[in-house]
Amino acid sequence: MRHWNDRMLKTKMFISFSVVSLFIVGITCCIFYYKNTNDSKAQTFSLSNIISKQFSEMIDLYMQNVEELSLAISIDPSIQSILFDFYKESDPIKKEVVGYKLNPILFNFSYPKPYVQSISIYSLDSHLYQYSKLVDPRPRMLLTLDQLQQFKSTLNSNAFVIMPVDEDDQHREKAVSFVRKITKIPTQTIIGFVNIHINVNAFKMVLANTNANELEHSMHVLIVNDEGRIIYENGSSGSTGGEQRFEFDRTASKGELRWKQTDFLYTAVKSGYTGWHTVILIPKDVLLLKQKRIQDIVLLVGVLTMLLIAAVSYVLSHHITLPLNKLMRNMSRVELGDFSHRMEYAGRNELGKLSRMYNHMLDSISRLIHEAYESKLAEKNAQLSALHAQTNPHFLYNTLNIMKSISRLRGIEEVADISESLAGLxxxxxxxxxxxxxxxxxxxxxxxxxxxxxxxxxxxxxxxxxxxxxxxxxxxxxxxxxxxxxxxxxxxxxxxxxxxxxxxxxxxxxxxxxxxxxxxxxxxxxxxxxxxxxxxxxxxxxxxxxxxxxxxxxxxxxxxxxxxxxxxxxxxxxxxxxxxxxxxxxxxxxxxxxxxxxxxxxxx
Missing domain, CATH: 3.30.565.10 (Histidine kinase-like ATPase, C-terminal domain)
Known part of the structure; x- marks a missing residue:
């Protein structure tokens, strides 16, 4: 504290202004930074939630079109007639001949639909008839009798079943199977199954139609079923879709997770139609990049504010201390006995009042010194006269006694000598x-x-x-x-x-x-x-x-x-x-x- 009191007023003002402004600007910048960071994070969650909902709704619409297609196939009279003929024949060769009649019909259903990869018709005895757009027409999935029986029991309560397709060939494009029963009209007896294979890469068209343009280069869109299998992932090759698993908290609609050695913010929406989870992943690096930009802006604004406040405090302190320094110089001259210098500060503020009071004080001091000087001269002259008066009466008294004694004892001549000397004195x-x-x-x-x-x-x-x-x-x-x-x-x-x-x-x-x-x-x-x-x-x-x-x-x-x-x-x-x-x-x-x-x- 003693060293602080010894500092010049200009320095103390500059340091005080700078420290207080630094504290205020620092607190303001921190609040601004954390608020904007939290706002950016909230905005990211909000935007990704909107995108996930839109994407999930569009996939639902997409799958509803597939459902309409499957319904059209299941009630088509030609297909039902061919299946009746199939069950009437006992010769396997004739069965195949009857089944091939399905090819032109399935072609007519699949051709206008670019997302349809293949359409398969299963008989109850696991016989397969398939039309495929692939160059390699090998069956993608051959259902066993047990699977057909399971589908039969499941489809009694559900209109359709959607499931990923397991592929052994890593070069094939991934697909989703949409299975629906074919019932005899009007008895509603199950006479077969239609299995439509949907190319999941067609979902990219759905994604391109979303409003996620500002995040499309950084976000990941996943479609995950209840078992955690990834049905679709944007930006991935078709070879990795169904083989990966993605685990997250299915009870939370948003949060943070780590996947593939990367930290993400995620939002998840479950479709009530397909039962799939649409998950939007936003890398935290993107958010950190935004935070870094905000931090740079805050630091720049803080530094500029500090420099501005420092400059203002310096100018203000200089403006205040300049007349004070001049007053100190004049007081130094007064200390040496020079009362001729006066302050010329003409403002009406405190410094102006102080300058006028200082000038009045010097005028008063000069007047008092002059009066004291004259009084001192008069006093010294009086003292000299008093000192002289203390000396002469004593001497005069002794001299007169001498003159009296001599005049009685001796004569007039000696008295004359004494009188002459006394006159000289x-x-x-x-x-x-x-x-x-x-x-x-x-x-x-x-x-x-x-x-x-x-x-x-x-x-x-x-x-x-x-x-x-x-x-x-x-x-x-x-x-x-x-x-x-x-x-x-x-x-x-x-x-x-x-x-x-x-x-x-x-x-x-x-x-x-x-x-x-x-x-x-x-x-x-x-x-x-x-x-x-x-x-x-x-x-x-x-x-x-x-x-x-x-x-x-x-x-x-x-x-x-x-x-x-x-x-x-x-x-x-x-x-x-x-x-x-x-x-x-x-x-x-x-x-x-x-x-x-x-x-x-x-x-x-």
């Missing part, structure tokens, strides 16, 4: 407090301050300035060094009786000016030093330190430098108890005051 402190000055100006201000402090401490404290000549024109922030000297007097050297020394050192390296002020006073206690370091870490210009008031002056100087130059500059302090304190200021090294003003504006 006020003039320097009150003029352009926010503008940078040169290091030389800051040192002159320190010397005025030191002159006043010497009247307080005498020669107990000395000031040493170790500053290279070329660094005196460096730009520094006003009143950042003097408060450090004041701290050294008030905290580090206040208890020193003699030998106190304050050293000011300046150095430049890689564009950074470092001012170091060191005193050899008593140092800062470890606890106070720890609190001061914690105050440096926790406080800034917008969040003043609210702990104990240790090193407020140092915090103010540090905050002023960072507000003016940036957070990479500031104040660093090191102290060791009994060895003194060192305070280092780091500032950018600049000699042009105008450049300092521009740098300050860029920082703000």
């Amino acid at each position: 006020f003039q320097y402190s009150m003029k352009n407090i926010h503008q940078p000055v040169t290091l030389q100006e800051e040192i002159d201000h320190i010397r005025n301050y030191f002159t006043i402090q010497q009247h307080r401490f005498g020669n107990r404290i000395q000031l040493q300035c170790d500053i290279p000549e070329h660094l005196l024109q460096a730009s520094v922030l006003k009143l950042t060094v003097q408060p450090l000297v004041e701290n050294a007097f008030n905290h580090g050297l206040r208890k020193v009786k003699s030998g106190g020394c304050i050293t000011l050192h300046a150095a430049e390296s890689k564009g950074v000016l470092t001012l170091t002020l060191h005193d050899n006073g008593e140092g800062i206690p470890e606890k106070t030093m720890a609190e001061l370091q914690r105050a440096f870490l926790m406080s800034n210009a917008l969040n003043p330190y609210k702990g104990e008031a240790h090193g407020i002056g140092l915090l103010n100087i540090r905050q002023r430098i960072q507000l003016f130059y940036g957070k990479e500059y500031g104040l660093h302090i090191t102290s060791s108890s009994g060895k003194g304190t060192s305070v280092s200021l780091t500032l950018p090294y600049r000699t042009d005051l105008k450049e300092s003003h521009k740098a300050r504006e860029a920082t703000l």
Whole structure:
């Protein structure tokens, strides 16, 4: 799931559309395939059932014509007269002579009927008279007395008997025997039998007249009797008809079976007239071929549908993600601080609304940034003024106490010196407090301050300035060094009786000016030093330190430098108890005051 969430929206839309469409198209194609397959199978059964019924009905009509022919022969007066004469004669030779009179009569009956192969007349004593259209006039079937007696009993209840002809000669055409009794008129006494041999190949004419043209090249038509003997099979030579047996479920009208190593669908219809089963066999390969065509069509339609859906989903996802990608690029520019780019999508849909909301958001952000910038400038100026105000009143209070003490103890000349130095201090402190000055100006201000402090401490404290000549024109922030000297007097050297020394050192390296002020006073206690370091870490210009008031002056100087130059500059302090304190200021090294003003504006 995590990998899926990490994918691009365009990819997820394409995959989702494709999977859903593939599922729907697959289910639809499967349903279509199986439905059409079942429909094709049902249609095949229905068509073959119609063909089998038509073929069976036409065979019945065909056999009814044979029955009419047999009836005409059995009641023909000439044939009955000849049979009477036959039974009157006792001489076998005369019997044969009488029998030959049947030939022209049988010829007249059989000639107009192309399906009649031969007509035989049997006497009750198994004597045979036959007319045949075959080149070889040998009798095809010679009935014995037992068979005649069986026929006699059977024909008492049935008008005729139909049975296949067993042939020993494999080259003869297959035939069906239609046997009917000949009765004496009007007594209805049996005087003989007529046996009509029907050529089964004549059934092909019946088959050709059916409506099975679309299946005639693949279907098999069988006529099977109740014993399973094949009376007729289309497409087979006449030599195989009656010798084969065909077994199937006679209680079912349709189904599937395997015959001659081939799988078939079959339908069967039993004739109520002849008792024969007309069976239509359709090879399953034909149905499978249809199924294969349906499958190919389904696959083709499925593939085309998938390609179409994939193309539509790709275009749709691209259309949706294109403005989103543009929005992401614009947001990347905003992240870098560029608020000038706007979305140009003008639609009224969700993307259009999102674009307009994005543009309104950028306008609001730009307005708020401008307002916050101006507020920040005003706040910083107020903070600088407040920091400066925290420094000057304290110094002014101490100076006035000094002037009061000296004026009582000594005289007016010293007060004049102090007043002169104090005037220089006020003039320097009150003029352009926010503008940078040169290091030389800051040192002159320190010397005025030191002159006043010497009247307080005498020669107990000395000031040493170790500053290279070329660094005196460096730009520094006003009143950042003097408060450090004041701290050294008030905290580090206040208890020193003699030998106190304050050293000011300046150095430049890689564009950074470092001012170091060191005193050899008593140092800062470890606890106070720890609190001061914690105050440096926790406080800034917008969040003043609210702990104990240790090193407020140092915090103010540090905050002023960072507000003016940036957070990479500031104040660093090191102290060791009994060895003194060192305070280092780091500032950018600049000699042009105008450049300092521009740098300050860029920082703000």
